[in-house]
Amino acid sequence: MSTGSIIRISGPVVYAKGLAGAGLYDVVKVGAAGLIGEIIKLKGDLATIQIYEDNTLMRVGEPVECLHRPLSVALGPGLIGSIYDGIQRPLPVLKGLSGAFLKPGLAGEPLDSRKKWHFVPSINKGDPIAPGTVFGTIQETDSIQHRLIFDASVPASTAAYVAPEGDYTLSATLVGASDGRNYTAVSYWPVRTPRKFKEKQVTREPLVTGLRVIDVLFPIAKGGSAAVPGGFGTGKTMTQHAIAKWCDADIIVYIGCGERGNEMTEVLTEFPTLIDPRTGRSLMERTILIANTSNMPVAAREVSIYTGITIAEYYRDMGYHVAVMADSTSRWAEALRELSGRLEEMPAEEGFPAYLPTRLAEFYERGGMVTTLEGKKGSVTIIGAVSPPGGDFSEPVTQHTKRFIRCFWALDRDLANARHYPAISWNDSYSEYTEDLIAYWDAIDSAWDSLRSKTMEILKKERRLADIVRLIGPDALPDEQRLILLTADMIKAGFLQQSSFDNVDMYCAPPKQTLLLSCILTFHELAEQAIEHGSPLIKISALPIREKIIRLKSSLENERVQEGQAVIQEIRAAFAQLGTMAQGAVSA
């Protein structure tokens, strides 16, 4: 370990000399208080360091100690259900140390070293050790089995000792290798280095989110990447919370990057009380939180994203499907900008450093569906919120992000203002995964593809008609066209809108999604015919069944979806009656 000293302090960036043998991105302990920092630039004897904590009253001349290892996260059982700051310090432990307010210089072990876990070995003495070998399992939560796997940094050798099944703390040696190395249930991985896998796969399986506008119109694949851009208050966080709650991933890593403290508290208080519909267990039993809120040190905000994604990759490597929510990547980009500014680097667009797009690309590239070293299938899906200044999508972070994601859920200010939630615009959003996922959905409902394209078509027609209506009013349109407006309204109110506060509707299972669409489109089709046969639109829109269809999303629980077939019958009956009435009128 080498020790140097501080020669300059400029906010969270300090300069030090005398750190012999220090490497780029090595962790350092800075000053008398031993604040955690990272070396971000080396030039001769001069090291530039970013500090992850508040450095008020730090002085020139104070010591800097280099730990000669890159910033890493501790990986092992006990991650699930935890809440960490940007550099993986456990926030509840820090609370025990310093009360409700964070103080610099605090340290807490990320994984509880006293807790005992039940270890079941899966190799025997004399078995080979190599990256990708599973050496044992620990049941981490009721639904998550933690597979202990040798990572890519482990040199090949053989097992000289394997601990028998039993309860062990995290410091206990579980495997002793013939090369003298000992392995516990904990491993470390540098956060800025992607974890290794065998190969990337194409992904044809959706991440089912339970949000209709996403699953049907702009679906995302497991291992895919999506951006949720939107001005303030348009619903980025709510969308991410909803996905974190209801999507069919095994593990959720939620990164609160430069956002509100209360939103983290909300997850912490709400998730434990919610039940995962797939496992019947509390949602907190599959969730890991990284919270580096807007008022916490900005350098730690920059690294929080990497801390989160590394943990996600770790579970991916066990063969799990992990979904990462990053709220907000813009705040991360701003942290990058702020640090770059302190380093007096040449700014590119809007003060952001020229390497912003590279960093964004590297981040999104860490998502994907892979064959793990062990040979299993695992995925990391990345969903990143983007907070464009003034809600203007032409700014650099949104624009560059667009290049590296394939799902774009654009939040629309007008929809949000009209309290149409989720305010995902059907005009500006897109998904490049749709084609790949059709096969999956067809297996659930063979009509999926056609329901989807009909819906899109009606919404598209409505957009054109709306332009005309804005000029001349709806009355000038013929009934067939006004029906398009009527159906589009039903699609919006009865399908696209989905309130997170509606206990029935906040999560919509795939069969119910297609049912709701079938109802609306059946109505539309029958209405078209009725108009053709002379029924006036005003009669059609007055049919009570119309209101019933719109309310169906909140009145029919996911479990009762079969009863929905009756509604389709009711629609047919209503139109049949309308038809008789129309005919009666003609013959009279």
Next chain:
Amino acid sequence: MRGVEYHGILRADGPIVIAERRENVGFSELVRVRDRSGQYRLGRIVDISEQAVAVQLFSENTGISIDDSWIEYLEKPLTFRVGDGLVGRIFNGLGEPIDGYPPLMSSDLRDINGRPINPSARVYPRDFIQTGISAIDGMNTLIRGQKLPIFSGNGLPHNRLAAQIVRQAKVLSGESQFAIVFAGMGIKYDVARFFIDSFENSGVLTRVVMFLSLADSPSIERLVTPRTALTAAEYLAYEKNMHVLVVMTDMTNYCEALREVSAARNEVPSRKGYPGYLYSDLASLYERAGKIEGCEGSITQLPILSMPNDDISHPIPDLTGYITEGQIVLERELAQRGIYPPIAGLPSLSRLMKDGIGEGMTREDHRDLAAQLFSAYAYVKTVRDLAAIIGEEELSDRDKVFLHFGDRFEQEFLAQGEFENRSIAQTLDLGWKMLSVLPESELVRIPPTLIEKYLPHAEASKPKE
């Protein structure tokens, strides 16, 4: 070192002073500079190298000379003295008493920058505050521990509104001690006077702590003012268990001071010349609102800012909106039509409303009623746009009904007297009365059971068959 003054500085550039590093000073340490006339100014160390120290002054720099200045390092960050007797006092922007009374009898000095709240130590805010204003209580509910700014413009009645909120705010479930912390930044004397008078008239002046950095004080001082005020608020809330309402006005002046300093330091500017860290800087203020575990008290923030050119996408309201838990937006058009309070129906939002309303808190129908009012009012806007083009007569019957609803909603629900204090039940009933203008079949955001229970039927105009 305290008590040791070093003679001379190297450079003075705007609010930044560079001096030789003649003792081992600490980052962010407080500095006192004495000029040739014997006047003292405070500043803070913003950069230290082996040879030099950069100091950012909190006050005017006129009269600082290279040779005739003395600099003293105070070995602590900028602090504010807290203790008994704080409530009722008036301080300047730096936290020095200006009410003619001596400083507090206390040795309890607090770093004005505070410390970030550990997110796992926060308590999610849920207690409904009744302001007696329908547009807020009904549509954009204020919650104890929330940060809810007022986005306003020149000449709009934000001060009257803030005063009304302070006057009428009360929590329905039980009472406990409250205090008001007022931070005035770059405001005119008559605005400060207006608040003092209004506090006095409503009998709360003895519960107020004021921090005034008026328009004639150096603009840099504004960077300190909200921090001192929030330090006082934290003391009262988290140590004295009080419910503290913090009014901060005008945040736009604060941000301009920040821009000034940033420019003087030659930092790379972001949008409209504001520094790239404006977001983080504002967050370090707004995030000091909230509630924490093991403590009764709370800090509710009501920052007021004027939107330059009424532009909500200007960096100041924009970044504020990205941090706060909603916003109350004042609309010039409503104000011009004589509607007070001119609270814009659609862009206003309270994000903590969702958990603070409903059965047991306000009333079971609150959430659905508000959702329906919002969606109907949103449609009114569309209809009005259409009417502006094709004329009102050409509208369909359905649209005409909405137009009528819109007018009544603004005249009867949004509008109310400056001294009119409506209970939440009155507000909600009024909302139902407005909805009764619409055909029942339009109320698809409300479950039929609630319609049955609350919709006044006398006035209901059934759809024309």
